[in-house]
Amino acid sequence: xxxxxxxxxxxxxxxxxxxxxxxxxxxxxxxxxxxxxxxxxxxxxxxxxxxxxxxxxxxxxxxxxxxxxxxxxxxxxxxxxxxxxxxxxxxxxxxxxxxxxxxxxxxxxxxxxxxxxxxxxxxxxxxxxxxxxxxxxxxxxxxxxxxxxxxxxxxxxxxxxxxxxxxxxxxxxxxxxxxxxxxxxxxxxxxxxxxxxxxxxxxxxxxxxxxxxxxxxxxxxxxxxxxxxxxxxxxxxxxxxxxxxxxxxxxxxxxxxxxxxxxxxxxxxxxxxxxxxxxxxxxxxxxxxxxxxxxxxxxxxxxxxxxxxxxxxxxxxxxxxxxxxxxxxxxxxxxxxxxxxxxxxxxxxxxxxxxxxxxxxxxxxxxxxxxxxxxxxxxxxxxxxxxxxxxxxxxxxxxxxxxxxxxxxxxxxxxxxxxxxxxxxxxxxxxxxxxxxxxxxxxxxxxxxxxxxxxxxxxxxxxxxxxxxxxxxxxxxxxxxxxxxxxxxxxxxxxxxxxxxxxxxxxxxxxxxxxxxxxxxxxxxxxxxxxxxxxxxxxxxxxxxxxxxxxxxxxxxxxxxxxxxxxxxxxxxxxxxxxxxxxxxxxxxxxxxxxxxxxxxxxxxxxxxxxxxxxxxxxxxxxxxxxxxxxxxxxxxxxxxxxxxxxxxxxxxxxxxxxxxxxxxxxxxxxxxxxxxxxxxxxxxxxxxxxxxxxxxxxxxxxxxxxxxxxxxxxxxxxxxxxxxxxxxxxxxxxxxxxxxxxxxxxxxxxxxxxxxxxxxxxxxxxxxxxxxxxxx
Numbered sequence: 001x002x003x004x005x006x007x008x009x010x011x012x013x014x015x016x017x018x019x020x021x022x023x024x025x026x027x028x029x030x031x032x033x034x035x036x037x038x039x040x041x042x043x044x045x046x047x048x049x050x051x052x053x054x055x056x057x058x059x060x061x062x063x064x065x066x067x068x069x070x071x072x073x074x075x076x077x078x079x080x081x082x083x084x085x086x087x088x089x090x091x092x093x094x095x096x097x098x099x100x101x102x103x104x105x106x107x108x109x110x111x112x113x114x115x116x117x118x119x120x121x122x123x124x125x126x127x128x129x130x131x132x133x134x135x136x137x138x139x140x141x142x143x144x145x146x147x148x149x150x151x152x153x154x155x156x157x158x159x160x161x162x163x164x165x166x167x168x169x170x171x172x173x174x175x176x177x178x179x180x181x182x183x184x185x186x187x188x189x190x191x192x193x194x195x196x197x198x199x200x201x202x203x204x205x206x207x208x209x210x211x212x213x214x215x216x217x218x219x220x221x222x223x224x225x226x227x228x229x230x231x232x233x234x235x236x237x238x239x240x241x242x243x244x245x246x247x248x249x250x251x252x253x254x255x256x257x258x259x260x261x262x263x264x265x266x267x268x269x270x271x272x273x274x275x276x277x278x279x280x281x282x283x284x285x286x287x288x289x290x291x292x293x294x295x296x297x298x299x300x301x302x303x304x305x306x307x308x309x310x311x312x313x314x315x316x317x318x319x320x321x322x323x324x325x326x327x328x329x330x331x332x333x334x335x336x337x338x339x340x341x342x343x344x345x346x347x348x349x350x351x352x353x354x355x356x357x358x359x360x361x362x363x364x365x366x367x368x369x370x371x372x373x374x375x376x377x378x379x380x381x382x383x384x385x386x387x388x389x390x391x392x393x394x395x396x397x398x399x400x401x402x403x404x405x406x407x408x409x410x411x412x413x414x415x416x417x418x419x420x421x422x423x424x425x426x427x428x429x430x431x432x433x434x435x436x437x438x439x440x441x442x443x444x445x446x447x448x449x450x451x452x453x454x455x456x457x458x459x460x461x462x463x464x465x466x467x468x469x470x471x472x473x474x475x476x477x478x479x480x481x482x483x484x485x486x487x488x489x490x491x492x493x494x495x496x497x498x499x500x501x502x503x504x505x506x507x508x509x510x511x512x513x514x515x516x517x518x519x520x521x522x523x524x525x526x527x528x529x530x531x532x533x534x535x536x537x538x539x540x541x542x543x544x545x546x547x548x549x550x551x552x553x554x555x556x557x558x559x560x561x562x563x564x565x566x567x568x569x570x571x572x573x574x575x576x577x578x579x580x581x582x583x584x585x586x587x588x589x590x591x592x593x594x595x596x597x598x599x600x601x602x603x604x605x606x607x608x609x610x611x612x613x614x615x616x617x618x619x620x621x622x623x624x625x626x627x628x629x630x631x632x633x634x635x636x637x638x639x640x641x642x643x644x645x646x647x648x649x650x651x652x653x654x655x656x657x658x659x660x661x662x663x664x665x666x667x668x669x670x671x672x673x674x675x676x677x678x679x680x681x682x683x684x685x686x687x688x689x690x691x692x693x694x695x696x697x698x699x700x701x702x703x704x705x706x707x708x709x710x711x712x713x714x715x716x717x718x719x720x721x722x723x724x725x726x727x728x729x730x731x732x733x734x735x736x737x738x739x740x741x742x743x744x745x746x747x748x749x750x751x752x753x754x755x756x757x758x759x760x761x762x763x764x765x766x767x768x769x770x771x772x773x774x775x776x777x
Contacts, residue, residue, distance in 0.1 A: 006035075006049035006082040007059070013073035014102045014415060015044045015066075017147055019133030021090050022175040023067050029170075031058055034085035038092060039146065041476070042100045049082045069104055069134060069278065071415065073444075090170060100443070100476060103139050103147055105415050106222045106391070108280040108335040110135035112173060117337050123162065128204070128338035129187045129385065133177040135278070139414055140223045140389045141179065145474055149178040153386040160185035187385035189338070194374040204338075207381045208345040216240050218355055218377035222336060223391025223410050223450075224364035225355025227377060230348055237321035237351060243376040245358045247639040250323035252282045252330035252393070254352040256343035263316045264288060264349065265329050270398045279411025280335035281394035287318075287329045322351055327650050332393065335411075342381070354392065358640075361453045361460045364390040389470065390463060391450045399733055405757050406731055408437070413450035414471065417755055417765065419443075420522045424775040428468065428479035428499075429767035430492040432509070432760040434641065436460065438468055438492075439764035441772060442477045446519065448756055448765050455491040465495065481775060483507050483767040487537035505771040509536030509763070510547045511556040513726035515773075516766030517758070518553060521724075521751045525552030528559075528711050528720050528748075530739075532621035533727035533759070534574070534642075543567070545620030545727075548671065548710055550718055553773035559714050560671035562624065566615035568608035577626035577644040578602075578636045583609040584627050584679040589687060594630050621703075621729045624675050628682055628699050632692040642728065648696055649732045656697025662706040664713060673710055678702045704738035708746055715748075724751040726766075728759035 011020070016039055024037045024046055033050035048058055063072055109117075113130045116122040124130045131137065141153040149155055159167060163182055166174040174180045181187065191203035199206060207217050214236040217228045227244065229236035231253045241247065255261040258276055265285035267275070274283045323329055332352070334340040343350070354362040355373055363369035364387045369380065395407040405412075422444050429439040436452040449467055453460040472478065483505045484496035497504060507515075514529030529549040538544035539558075546562030566583050567573040573580050578598050582605035585592070595602045608615045625645035629635045634651055635644035660681035665672040678699055685695045711723050723743050730736050736752065743750050756762035 003052045004049060004082045005052045005055045006047070006080050007055060008078045008080055009046040009048065009059070009062070010043060010076040011046070011062070011072055011074075012043040012100070014069070014071035014104055016101050017104050017138055017178060018069035019067045019175070019177070020044055020070050022133060022170055023065075024062070025088060025090055025170045025175075027058060027061055027065070028088040033058055034088055036085065036089045036091045038090065039101070041146075047083070047085070048088075049085055067134065069107060073418070090176070101146065102416065103142055103414055103474060105279065105411050105413060106138050106140050107135045107278045107411070109337050109340065113337065114340065117340065124182055126341060127183050127186075128189050128336070128341055129181055129383070130337045131177065131179050131181075132173040133175060134173065136177075136179050137222055137385075140387050140391050140410075141385070142474065143388050145476070147178070152178055153388050154179050154181070156384075156386070157181055157186050187383045189381070189383050192370075192380045192382060194370065194377060194380070196370050199379065203381060204341050204345050207379065208342060210379050211346055211350065215378040216243065216376060218369060218373050218380045218382070219338070219342070219352070220366075220369075220380075220382040220387075221339070223387060223389065224362035225369050225373060226352045227355050227373070228350045228352050230346070231322055231351050232317035232319055232348060234319035234321055237319040240351065240353070240376070241321055244353070244356075246353070248324060248643065249358075249640040250326050250330060251351045251353045252332060253318065253322065253349050254332050254334060254339065254343065255349045256347075257333065260316065260349060261331050261333065264318060265331055268398070270403070274396055274398060274403070275331065275333050279394060280332055281396045281411060282330045282332045284328050284330050284395065284397040284406070287323075287327055316349060318349075325647065325650065330395065338381075359454065360457055361463060362390060362392060389450070389467070397731070397733055399737060402752070402754065404731060404733070404736070404753060405755060406759070407435075407451045408448065408756055408761060409450040414447055414474070416445035416447050417519070418522070419446055419519065419769070419772070420524060421772070421776070423772040425480040426477050427481045427483060427768045427771045427775075428496075429483040429764040429771065430485075430496040431764035431767065432485050433487070433490045433492060435757070435759050435761040436464055436492060437761050437764045438464065438471075439768040440468075440471050440475065440477045440479065441768040442475070446765055446768055447471055447475060447477075448762075451761055461491055464492070481505060481771050483771040485509055485512070485537065485763070485767070486539070505774060507767045507770050508539060508556070510544055510549065510727070511551055512763045512766035512770060513758070514549055514551040514556070514724050514766070515553050515769045516756060516762040517724040517726040517751050517753055518551075519765050519769040520753050520755050520762070523722070523724075523751060525724075526550060526720060527552070527722040527724045527751065528714050528718070529556070529724045529726065530707055530711070531727045532729035534622035535618060535620055543616055543618040543620065545618055545622055546624065546673070546675065547619065548714060550714070550720065551724070553769050554777055558670050559717070560673065560710050561619040562621060562673045562675040563665075564617040564619050565623070565676070566609040566612060567618050567623070568605040568615050570614055570616055573623065576637050577623075577630040579605045580623045580627035581630045581679070582606050583615070584676050585631075585683060586610065588680065589683045592631070592683065592686070593633055594636070597633075597636060621727070624678070624703075625729065625732075627679055628696070631679065631682055631686065632695060634692070642731075645729070645732065649700070649734050651693050652696035652700050652734055653691070653693040654697065654734060656694050656701065658694075658698045658701065659705045660698050660702030662702060664710060671710055671713060673706050675706075678706070700732075700734050701738055703735060704742050707739050708742040711743060711748060712746055721747065722749040722751060726753065726758050726762070730758045
């Protein structure tokens with residue numbers, strides 16, 4: 001006689017909206033089991049019974065074979081008496097109780113949908129909004145919990161009979177897929193002129209024709225509008241820069257497939273996996289040296305995105321204005337069917353940059369896009385599926401054996417990060433001013449928002465405030481603790497302090513950076529924290545930015561820093577890096593080109609630095625890099641944040657092994673790294689006629705050596721053997737690589753960022769982790 005067994009199973013994690021219930025249904029039927037499955041506010045609940053061996057296999061396969069989009073956090077199994085179920089069913093969800101279920105990030109079109117897209121016999125042939133339970137829009141269309149179709153922007157589209165049958169078919173790919181649609185019942189693609197008038201013809205073919213003719217086309221994606229031109233058209237790329245007021249910051253490029261992307265950049269296995277993965281970020285990659293005119297890879301529409309149809313010959317041209325002076329290129333592959341169709345029609349890569357005027361958030365609402373982009377775009381390739389959450393493209397930089405997340409947004413948010421310890425009380429952390437994000441933490445989950453932008457912009461501030469409310473409602477979080485930066489002028493700080501009925505926790509900027517790195521790695525500390533960035537509010541009334549901390553999540557001590565230097569003209573020194581060169585060198589090295597280029601102002605800057613007038617003190621590592629950039633004639637004035645330091649890295653010779661020395665000064669207080677030694681050594685070499693690329697390489701190596709030497713000294717004082725690296729300066733791949741190599745060679749365990757950015761985009765996670773740790777104590 002067969003022994004019957006029954007279990008009640010509860011699955012928590014990312015298990016709603018990812019095809020998990022249909023997977024459970026199919027698994028139970030394959031094993032001949034009975035019972036039911038339904039969603040609840042915490043995840044998925046399963047009642048299953050049948051032969052003992054079948055139930056055991058069910059429990060094993062539940063985690064082993066779960067859908068690719070799912071992420072199981074916890075499985076709870078309780079045995080019980082068989083209830084006599086007949087067959088296995090998918091039941092109506094239970095909405096009772098506080099919500100703790102998750103919402104999936106938006107996901108690139110899957111290969112199954114691409115095959116249907118390319119099949120002339122399929123009813124979704126060339127339909128730009130094709131999707132299934134395994135791909136398509138998720139977070140950007142969800143208006144509220146529980147995320148079923150009535151609570152998404154797809155509620156505006158009633159399903160036709162054919163789509164309804166697929167939606168209710170437990171054996172199909174679109175079973176319970178909330179965005180299911182087709183040409184008969186779903187969103188419609190349109191091509192409009194800047195006045196909003198619909199243009200006739202096939203929207204995709206007409207848009208491609210406009211792009212070939214050198215026009216700018218606004219394209220509505222998953223999380224907002226992009227602006228597109230053909231990547232090979234210098235006149236179009238230059239026109240886009242002028243209209244967008246984006247003088248020099250590089251544009252991203254979208255290639256049709258991996259084979260086409262390989263014609264533009266050096267792509268290893270790590271980069272290929274990032275480019276073809278479900279998140280489809282922008283990936284920063286080394287450019288190929290040659291860029292002759294070429295054609296597409298020849299991969300047919302509907303072939304898997306990573307497939308190549310042969311070894312490509314020749315190359316593809318990228319216009320000089322796309323990424324002027326850069327050895328790297330930001331590349332991405334199509335992530336919607338619309339992008340696949342457009343790239344296949346065009347047969348060459350396109351520039352795809354944010355649909356905004358420089359320093360504004362991207363447009364995502366149709367009427368607003370016509371107003372804001374009407375003076376930039378010549379046409380709008382748009383549709384009538386509304387976007388509820390504005391979401392930028394994610395940006396990732398591959399490194400040897402690792403990656404650095406530079407911007408966490410589409411494809412990653414709002415999926416949570418696991419915390420090492422549960423949070424005692426729900427926390428809201430409001431982040432910083434630039435590269436703004438917020439973080440909500442509850443239980444063992446931290447929800448870091450998508451990249452929002454700079455809060456100095458009113459529209460971004462509105463998105464920040466509304467986003468907090470949206471996340472709180474979506475995940476059932478009611479903050480009792482609110483963390484914020486110490487800078488009283490940050491709009492994020494002001495908003496935090498306006499929230500009543502909560503406990504407020506002020507967090508020092510650089511402690512938050514190190515805590516973010518610790519939380520990113522699931523490490524409680526203590527560590528030697530190296531926080532190198534631009535500027536952050538220090539507790540001594542100066543501006544910090546080159547810090548060595550003894551830190552854990554509960555507290556920190558400042559053990560060392562770069563020597564303080566005046567900022568002649570205050571904020572002007574950020575926009576004009578030559579001022580920092582003047583502050584470091586003063587009247588040393590007369591006759592330098594940087595002084596001649598800024599004749600008439602150089603003496604004034606030196607005077608301000610010498611007297612301290614309008615010259616706040618800073619230990620900023622970012623401004624140190626800026627000073628050397630200006631010294632080498634790379635960048636006297638910046639047009640976007642971090643430009644001088646980024647271009648210094650681009651100029652550096654990676655084969656250079658020499659390193660400039662920097663003295664360590666021991667006082668009764670923190671260790672002082674004499675960063676000025678590095679600038680003076682660079683000036684000596686420049687005066688001697690050394691190549692600027694060699695100087696830049698020696699400077700990078702010198703900073704890495706100074707970090708390592710300081711950490712060795714602090715290890716002797718504290719006994720700590722782990723180092724955490726955080727702050728925007730560690731976006732610099734050359735510096736990060738050299739620093740990690742030297743630290744590991746010196747016997748340190750090194751923590752660096754992977755899941756959240758080292759820049760201020762990760763700061764809110766650190767603030768939340770600190771607030772939670774202090775709540776524990």
